[in-house]
Amino acid sequence: MANTEAEFQDTVALSTRAVCSQCAFGELCFPHVLPVAFQILFPLAREKRIRLKRGEFLFHARDQQTGIYAVKAGFLKTCLPMPDGQSKIVGFLAMGDVLGLDGLDRRAHASDAIAMNGCEVCVISLDKFEKLLEHPVESVHVRQLLAREITRLGEHAAALGTLSAKQLVATFLLDMSRRWEDRGYSKHEFMLFMSRKEIGNYLGLTFETISRTLSYFQAKQWITMHAKNVLIRDMSALHSQVARASWGSAG
Amino acid sequence: MANTEAEFQDTVALSTRAVCSQCAFGELCFPHVLPVAFQILFPLAREKRIRLKRGEFLFHARDQQTGIYAVKAGFLKTCLPMPDGQSKIVGFLAMGDVLGLDGLDRRAHASDAIAMNGCEVCVISLDKFEKLLEHPVESVHVRQLLAREITRLGEHAAALGTLSAKQLVATFLLDMSRRWEDRGYSKHEFMLFMSRKEIGNYLGLTFETISRTLSYFQAKQWITMHAKNVLIRDMSALHSQVARASWGSAG
DNA sequence: CGGCCACTTGAGCGTACTCAAAACGCGTGG
DNA sequence: CCACGCGTTTTGAGTACGCTCAAGTGGCCG
Structure with a gap:
């Protein structure tokens, strides 16, 4: 049992490889299952990672969306700014979870994404993402991610109200x-x-x-x-x- | 001012044409802006409408998804079944609103959709929908609808909890x-x-x-x-x- | 050691729920 | 036309759950 956060982080680091196979990005990180034409894109997507320290923002609400993200290691939270200036947590993200999809509507993020500890986040820039979506398989995958988030938020809202x-x-x-x-x-x-x-x-x-x-x-x-x-x-x-x-x- | 529901329904009926131009289906119902290859699809989508009486279900939670829907006239609600057997309303739908997108994850609806009065709903069957999504423009449109629903539910959850x-x-x-x-x-x-x-x-x-x-x-x-x-x-x-x-x- | 922050626990209070009764609207049938 | 019954809405009185304020503990780091 992990008794301290440091010890716990070690455990996480050790199992990073295993985590990738269950990552919501799925085949995005495994070019070999993709059409040949797109294998060029993914090495880039895999290269680009962002490291965040505790409290740092991955993105702010109303920021222009520059990409979508998957958590490689560490934990983040997404927060919605409320009219009174406070801010409300709408999701906790751990390795394998995807962020930034809510921005696809207006091309601007609807929420803040904040690192809760040291984080490593995989990035796919928006233009790469759009090229990716021209392919049916990835397009379906992304729609599933979006639909899953709708289900999750609906259930959360129902729970909060009931x-x-x-x-x-x-x-x-x-x-x-x-x-x-x-x-x-x-x-x-x-x-x-x-x-x-x-x-x-x-x-x-x-x-x-x-x-x-x-x-x-x-x-x-x-x-x-x-x-x-x-x-x-x-x-x-x-x-x-x-x-x-x-x-x-x-x- | 509409004083009775009947009178109100008349008002709605009279303005159906105006409503269509603001419908979330948008160009889906206006073939002329679509690529020629897809103009064949939409007359069919436009033909198929479902009429519902008060209390009737458009679909049940866990039903296999057969299509996506847009409200042409009337009002519906989407309800999430709760563990205790009760059911919780997560959305009210009026003309121009789209339903059934939450089913894109597992190909099964996550919620019940129930008519609150006499309704008319436009249908696009799932296979037509999938053909439609091969086109970038419509694909983007659908992703925007999904992202908007994510934003809406996130804000609703935040409101309920705050x-x-x-x-x-x-x-x-x-x-x-x-x-x-x-x-x-x-x-x-x-x-x-x-x-x-x-x-x-x-x-x-x-x-x-x-x-x-x-x-x-x-x-x-x-x-x-x-x-x-x-x-x-x-x-x-x-x-x-x-x-x-x-x-x-x-x- | 001291300061800070997260957490625990207690006592009192307020908002929203529960139970209840009555008014109202609306459709049905005499 | 009115009487009737049903569901919805309003309003009241009492209760309870979760908030507020407060004191005290424990862990972490300089």
Whole structure:
């Protein structure tokens, strides 16, 4: 079990190769499955990487879009600026996740993308991206990425408007668990790569409520927490916590 | 001012032609701007329409996707089934809006689409749609539609997790206002085509809270309501209601 | 060691929910 | 035409969940 962030980062670094095979960019990074005409493009796409330090912006909302990105290593968050000047987290990104697709509408990003620690991000510039899209296979792939993001955000909105604090936090833990599992890690034992404050912002709750709820789950023996490390002891209890009846029908 | 739903529907019917020019399908319904090779496709797309009665489903969640749709007349809602069996409204659709794009990921719809009154929906079958996407112009158009939906859902999620009841209802009214304005109607005087219960479901509030909040806005002289008809008397007051400071920063 | 930040935990409060009753609109049928 | 029934909306009173404010702990780094 990774007990410190440094140790955890080592683990991540060691498994970078494995991560690539499950990266959402998929064949974008594996030229051999692409039509010959496009094999020229990808070495460039693979070369271009951006390194970010904690707190640095990959892009700002309203920036002109210059490319799309996939997380190679590290963690990022996407934030939407709110009318009151605050900013609201709408997504956490880990290795293999894709960013910047929301900019395809107006050619300008709708959100900020901020590194939560040291990050390495793969870039495909917009002109390369557009050439890429002339090919049906990649075009379908990109549409799937877009559609998946629509589904994810729809479910997130539905959750925020429907579920109680306990349900939201349980959902969040299960979601993190699944994401680690998808990447080949344990679904029972993993690290939350964000602060309580950030979880709260993401779930529409205060960090005190996050803290209290995690303590509650721990008191129930459903999880064990040490700082940011989670051990899920009773997955089904968390699931049944989510499925609890709540208000609001479609009318 | 439209005082009854029947009267309102007449208004809608009369302006169908105007609506088409602002339809999100855009050039899909206007073959003359398309490459010659595709002019064959669109007469078919234009022919195929579906008529729905109030309460009928255009498609169910988990249905295999057979096409994409644009609303020609009438109103629909998209609902996401929740784990507890309830269902949560994630979008209201009026003429010119597009549905079914969330299915492009798994080739199965993620949500239910339900007619809220008599509807007419334009259909493009999936195979025609895919042929269409071989063309760059239409392909870009579809990606823009997808990206716009991502932006919309992100903003909706952010609102649900951040704003108070008054802020949410004010935002909702302004959003409806803008949507009517985009379609060439008055932004000050329009009809809510959904019940208080449905607004509440959409905003993550109870219908009592919706009712109370609308009464509050009316007491403040910001709006006047008669049944489902809204008259906005002080747009800027609603705007400033939204911009009010609220909790939650990105940490 | 001291300062800082993230986190935990407690006590009190406020917003929005719950339950309830009554008014209203609308379609149906006598 | 009015009576009736049903669903929607309004409004009220009480409650509860999650926020606010606050104090205290623990870990990390200079």
